[in-house]
Amino acid sequence: MTDPPARPALSDAAPPPPPPKPRALWTFALGAAPAIFVWLVMGGWLATMLYNRANWSEEADEALVREWLEETRNFRKTLPELVREYERLREEDPTGTAAPLRLRDKRSEMEELMHGLAEPTRAYLNQLPGFPVIYRLEVVFAPTPGGPETPEEIVWDSTLPRPRQQSRVRVHVLETRPLGPNDPRAVIRCEYQLHAFNKLQRQEDERHRISLVAEAVLVAAALLAVLFVARFLMRERKRETQRMAALTAAEYRERELLKTRLRQQQAERARDELDRKLLEQQLDAANLEKRADEAEKTALEMKSQLYASIGIMAGSYAHNIKNLLVRPNDLLSRCLEADGMTHDQESMLLEVRATLGTVTERLQQILRTIRRDPNKSEVTRVNLSNLVRDTARTWDEMGRDKWKLRVTADVQPGPHWVNGDLSHLQQGIENLVFNARDATFEMRNFLREEARKDGAQNPAARKQRLIEAAGWRGEVSLSLRREGDRVVLEVRDNGIGMTDEVRANCLRTHFTTKRDNALYEGYSAGMGLGLSFVAMVLEHHQAALEIESAPHKGAVFRIRFPAAGE
Incomplete structure (x- = not known):
């Protein structure tokens, strides 16, 4: 075979153009900086307003009601002081049988104090500014060892209807522990509503309206900022896409050229490999045919040798038997030539001679068969x-x-x-x-x-x-x-x-x-x-x-x- 013509190597092709460098991140950030700055400033201002609005009023109301419960004295003592005294009496007499009158008097004193605290809120409803509306006031004592297993409650409950769930005004619940922040033996629980139909409520409504306006302004500014940034990014993306498309098209053309050259080289190599395999197969086929001929020749030789051995042995036996039959045939001939035999004796001798003739003919046939090659x-x-x-x-x-x-x-x-x-x-x-x-x-x-x-x-x-x-x-x-x-x-x-x-x-x-x-x-x-x-x-x-x-x-x-x- 002649050598194939020289082919250009893949490394001789023109190198592909370098990939385009992506634009720096600071260029995008610079274009969107004004809108991002305005959005951050307005967002921070609105977050501050909402935080103050959400926490100031509720915390102030809770502190006011807590101070009212802990400091108000209708007689000589406050409600937490009476709760502590009553708890000491319960500890000294858990069953309530040693001094039942003292426990009953102290309980009556707490009930009068709770009535005196909460009743004015119902009597002067919507008449005193800053006055809370009390819906329920109760003191709960945990069970004492040796006493009743159920908690003891002292309750004052207002007859005023509570606000509906759809109302914007919400009922708050305040709990204090007069025996200590972590002592669960006594709990004072108050359900209240503050700033109802007063000047503070109107101020709260005004702040709510201002916050809504601020939220609307912030949303509008944010939308404008988003639109501005989106427009800027779309314009930059379009420019970048056009530039990348041009570079991609050039790179694609270069890659297709390289692929065409590579396919040509692979096709030529495949053709050379196919020619080589074809020659190897022809050589293997020739070797197989040669070995098959040799194996067939060897098998025929072995068969011929086997048949020759069998023929020699069988022929030797048949020849010896044939020689042994010569003497009986001679004796039979002499007996038949002799006189004085009966007809039956002569018939039997003739039958014996015919049988020996058949045996001799059969031996001849065996000799001819054995000496003949089976292939012929x-x-x-x-x-x-x-x-x-x-x-x-x-x-x-x-x-x-x-x-x-x-x-x-x-x-x-x-x-x-x-x-x-x-x-x-x-x-x-x-x-x-x-x-x-x-x-x-x-x-x-x-x-x-x-x-x-x-x-x-x-x-x-x-x-x-x-x-x-x-x-x-x-x-x-x-x-x-x-x-x-x-x-x-x-x-x-x-x-x-x-x-x-x-x-x-x-x-x-x-x-x-x-x-x-x-x-x-x-x-x-x-x-x-x-x-x-x-x-x-x-x-x-x-x-x-x-x-x-x-x-x-x-x-x-x-x-x-x-x-x-x-």
Whole structure:
């Protein structure tokens, strides 16, 4: 690839203009200073007036009423002095039984004094300036230890109606404690109204009107100040906005130019990165293809080696068997040439010679099949129905007579066509039948051993168990059916079964559980080639093998062949 053309670096672009400096705060403050000064002066003056108005009158009224209560003497003593004397009497006689007359006289004295204090305010209502209007005057004594639990009250209540809530005149409540500021044993409470319909009230109304005018003036001045400041700020903001808009537009144009250059650089880098990744992917694909070819070649070599090993062994066995058949054929020929045999004897010898000929032909077929590469097998349309029935018929008679085994076939009606090599399929099915036969041998031997162990203490039970074990019969059933686009062949037995470990390894070449087992003495078993040959044949025929088995529960070999077209 050629080097990409040089691109301008982002740092070579013209630097953006400096951001505008904000206006100083003192310039805004200088423009709004007159209005702010006027507003502050008027606000301070009005606040002073309102404060004086709110506090002076109420405090003066309260001080006047307090002095009236504490200093007024109708006789010899004031009301606080009488309250203190009465409280001392209550402390000396809490129950009121020692000197009830003294308490009653002192109470009557306080009632007369309260009447004398409050009654003139009602008698001379609206006639004496500065005179308070008393609505209620009461003295409350807290309960004493040993005395009544409820507070004791001495009350003077006026018959005058109190002002309505909508009235501008308000009733005040004043409380004094004659025994001390923090002593709650006695409280004098007065409900009053002062400056009612007098000169002070009129002065108060005049001040109220003046304060309203001042408030109106202050509000108007504040509104004018706010309008002035708002107008000034809006004008300054408009100027500042126009200046910032111009600077923003220039900065935006510069930024867009820089973004365009940056996008060009990113696009070129992305294209270069894409080219690099494409080359890496092509290289990875070439490496994967190369490894796949090597793996396929290795697998083919291993299959060829496996098949060659199986072929050499099986060919050696078949060749030896063929050689052993030469002598029986020669003897049969001599017997047939001899004289003096009956017709039945001659028929039986001819049948024996025909059977040996069939065996010899079958050995030749096995040799040709084993020596042939599976990849070059003779693929034809094979009817598995006929093959399964022939296999069961061929081995059923020998199984009953020699192996104590029953071989049956359950074939679904109709032909079941598959594409495959007839010889390979025939050998594969027979290998499964022989494997099932061996499993029944082991199961029979297991039952005999268990009978000998379990019946050691009971001879009768042991004998019965041995009889049952001797009468046990092995069963191998072949079934064939159609399931959708698959032809399913099952080979089921009631043999010894397999553990999970044996089931996982039974298809491996040279794996066997029969080698060095005296049960198979004299049988061509224990080489670990039968099921491995079956697995290789099924793989070549694109068939799937499923194995179900458990110890002492038999086994099921289920094969699913792709069905051939009718």
